[in-house]
Amino acid sequence: MSICERKDEETAIPESQYQKGVKQLYENGIHRVPNKYILPPSERPNITTTNIQHPSFSNKHNNTLQLPIIDFADLLGPKRPQVVNHGIEENVISKMIDVSGRFFDLGFDERSKYMTSDMRAPVRYGTSFSQTRDKVLCWRDFLKLQCHPLPDFLPYWPHSPHDLRNGKYKSVVHRVLVNGVKSRISVASLHSVGFNSIVRPSPKLIDEMNPKRYKDTDFGSFLEYISTREPKTKDFLHSRKLTS
Structure with a gap:
């Protein structure tokens, strides 16, 4: 019965709904990640696993749990530096996360005003990487804002939330892990040459x-x-x- 229910949920999603993004799917009541977002086994990362004993499992039947172990510290060596917040004040970080979250909490009608496939657009809201062409979609929604020179692009930025427009933050290189319990917000500042350069x-x-x-x-x-x-x-x- 559970298999039939999951199949019905999958087939009940119209193709047009995927184009509206991850948040819209979630708000429509899906209970699991659709197959549209799952890569075939041949295209998934090849992560080495090892058998470890999980402390919460009984050893009565010698049960083991297969978990991937990746120690990024070993990749950097014994003299790896530790950088916390990259010199950015905590209130700047918290405000950026807060206002970003409030944009994605807006209704779809408001967010979709900025939905476009034009990569030159001053403001671009979308989902996946190329939502109209990807065979397997990326489980993410994004908002991209052009910002240099700021006076030229600021008038195009969303008016809501009202405080999405004042302050600056530094660029940072980071890795992202998906949280299976709650949503995650990543804010990146990309530096590149001009379109005509x-x-x-x-x-x-x-x-x-x-x-x-x-x-x-x-x-x-x-x-x-x-x-x-x-x-x-x-x-x-x-x-x-x-x-x-």
Whole structure:
């Protein structure tokens, strides 16, 4: 009976609902992650596992639990630095998380005003990576705000929540783990060249022995290219390769 119920729940989701994002699916009452968001086994990360004894399990039948063990500290070595909050004041972090959460708590009608596939849009709300093309969707919703120069883009930012627009924060490199109990908010500041800026190798690196191998390209073309591909087939560099 439980299998039939899960199958009915899966088939009852119209394709159009996936385009509205993860939060909208959740608010419509799903009880498990749909298959649309689950990669086939051949495309999942290959994480080494080891048998460990879980303290909460009885040893009566010598039960063991398979859990992945990844020690990132070992990757950094014994002299790894410890950085807490990267010099950002706690109240700045808490305010950023709070206002971001309140944006995603807005009704879909308000959030969808900023939903677009245009990667050049000053404000872009969406889901997955390329929600109209991905065969397997990413379990995430996002809000991207262009911000440099700030006076040019600030007028386009959402008016709600009203305090989403005052203050700055520093860039940080981070890893993200999905929380199975509650939602997680990640705030990233991405730095890149302008859409019309040309990317090419330095002339000092090119000579007869080391000729140019790729075409010059602008950043806008790169973004347009990857928006038409699934994440696993982002072969833009190959498409710019010069023939010998």
